[in-house]
Amino acid sequence: MMSDYKELFLEELDEQLQLMDDEILKLEQAGESERVIQSLFRAAHTLKGSSAAMGFEEMKQVTHEMEHLLDLVRNKELTVSGALIDLLFKSMDCLKQLKENIVRGDAPSVDVSGRIRELQSFSGAHTVVSFSTATPAVSKPVLNLDTRLKVQEAQERGLRVCWIHVQISADCVIKGARAYVIHSNMSEWGDVLLTAPELEAIDEQGSAPLDAVFLYAGSQSFEELKAQVANLTDVAAVTVEEIDSQESELLNPGAAVADTAAAAAPATFVPDKQAEGEQASPGKAKSQTIRVSVERLEHLMNLVGELVIDQTRIHQVERTQSRRFSDETVAELGQISDHLSRIIGDLQESVMKARMLPIEQLFNRFPRMIRDLSRDLGKDIELAIEGKDTELDRTLIEEIADPLIHLIGNAVDHGIESPEKRELAGKSRKGTLTIRAAHEDNQVVIYVEDDGAGIDPAKMKGSALNKGIISAEEAERLSDREAIELIFRPGFSTAAAVSDISGRGVGMDIVRSHIEKLNGLIDIDTKLGQGTSFKIRLPLTLAIIIGLLVKLHDQTYIIPMSNIAEIVRVTYDDIQSIRGQSVILLRNQVIPVAWIHEHFHIPKADKGRRHIPLVIVGSAEKRLALAVDELIGNQEIVIKSLGSYIGKVDCIAGATILGDGKVALILEVSGIISKLGGKRT
Amino acid sequence: MQVTEQEQYIEFGIGNERYAIRIQDIHEIIKMQDITHIPNVMPYVKGVINLRGKIVPVISLRHLFGLDQETDSKNTRIVVVNHQEDTVGIIVDRVNKVTTFSDIQLPPDRVGGIDGNFFVGIGLTGGGLVGILKLDTVLLHE
Incomplete structure (x- = not known):
């Protein structure tokens, strides 16, 4: 409990x-x-x-x-x-x-x-010493409906409604009477709507200072009022406080609240009508939402996953049945199966939506982070956030937090220059960091953009050379784009000195592998002197993906569709060999070809066939042509883990259950690329 | 784990040898299934099966005990056990019966050429000796 x-x-x-x-x-x-x-x-x-x-x-x-x-x-x-x-x-x-x-x-x-x-x-x-440092200690009474109406009425007449806390000094002998005098004085200047404690109830003989609160409506400014009250005899301390709109809220919220807000705005300090509206809205919204624990949603999603699997199986059974028999019941089964799959599709979408949250939740953490970072690093940075309402799976929001924080840290630390440097470069002193989220196709795209110095390919080469990540020969051959992508190599960090913010040993390679684990991709775009932009693409949800079913030897494997650039069929003659590495030439791009068979210790398909299907997988910067024995088709699959007993297996992202009830393994493209794609050059 | 003599065991066979697992540790016993092989895992891990929507790993006792791989017969069974958080299937040649032991003795260093660490004890029945498996070492064998 x-x-x-x-x-x-x-x-x-x-x-x-x-x-x-x-x-x-x-x-x-x-x-x-x-x-x-x-x-x-x-x-x-x-x-x-x-x-x-x-x-x-x-x-x-x-x-x-x-x-x-x-x-x-x-x-x-x-x-x-x-x-x-x-x-x-x-x-x-x-x-x-x-x-x-x-x-x-x-x-x-x-x-x-x-x-x-x-x-x-x-x-x-x-503390600004006003009249006395003592703060009156009587709590404000809760307003009854009658008083609330009075408050509203006064506000509608353009009066300022406020609480006046008065402390009557300890040495005043007739405190109750003094309170009466104060009350009547106030009544001359305006309306006293409420007094606490009630004047009749005041203990005349008390030796402690007496605190009283008045709910007052009048036309003076609060400063004037405070001065007027302070001038009265035996007043030791006084504070004036504007009435809280919630205190005077009528029992029927909605319209009444709006009224109060509107009426209060011209009369008091509250300059922002919209802000008042913001305060009023949560109360209304609350009645339409309930909190559900993540576990329940998770469970619901699992059940939907099971349904999706069973539906694929029913569909398969229905197809075999209709091939064998042609009677009415089979046709009916077909109709039911179709209807069922539509309903399950809708159900899946609804449950998925229930798991979605606006990315705002994550983005809201950034303003504070940027403030602290720019202060520590002596930078002047303006943060622009766009697309806060973009929704994505809550697990994704959690998972993407670290990579994003890292990218932002990098942008502030290495990207945006100090105000002095910016001035020298003819830019405004203030740097801008833009974080933007949007839906594109069936994916979520997040941009982290800065208008900083950009990445210098020459510097990247030099740094990679110094760190022994590449050889001098390799450095010669690298194009500018490839040089920039060195940033994703393990053990690479451009900062001259390891700073507290971004140089903690976790580099961009971790960011990338993290994003790829989520079946996402990261791209980099940079212009020297103008800034850098990172683009992250993520699937909408983690649990159910579209996969391409392929056959390797006698087993079916699945390649996530989001990792696939294209599928081609080539003949053996199309595959050339450059320094022992099989490659194909596709639209003038050299792409290494990999047989995962060797790595999985399964026999390659016999060479008698004329064509080999190649699945081109990878992210923007690295591509790999994966040779498969057979293409089966694509379908929606539910990702399941192999469990803790087996643990993480090289090149395998998980498993799923196919229509025939068999388990199929899902290939992990990022793993395969780093294992087999690294052989090139 | 306190081994008491009243406890019930499932007795099964591999080759000519007889082994047993405490009945509480057993989730269910199923017929041989299509196993999906997983590349580059421990050789005794045969792969995974679909157990009513749950993906369950399957290991081979024969492989673990260094015996020849026998082809599956109609008697081949998968004994699915619950161990800590995991559910794991163990492939055996046949399942014999539910049994109890009149006496259980500590295992010797080697039991018929198999590492004694795989056993919690040797159970005595009218029909002879039965090796009682220690799931801790059988499942988490490195």
């Missing part, structure tokens, strides 16, 4: 942390904004509550201090500064560390006391 709550809590935590990161960034970029502060404050407050409920004491303390700090900003007692934003970001990192610990289930090993002291001393040191 507890773990259920923990999961829910972690989900909420993720959301709120992301939200806070975004908002702090906004704060840094766009400057102080009432709405952003409010939203940050609310997020910190929510987290404080839920972490306290879950018993995560450290997290509660940190969020409590953040909340306090934000409260001061909200009440204009603290102004937004670079130091404040840094502190908030640091606190976010601290929260993220705490989250990691919770996920792992470790005892909290993060020492938060330092951070908390920092937060406390910050709020102490930087």
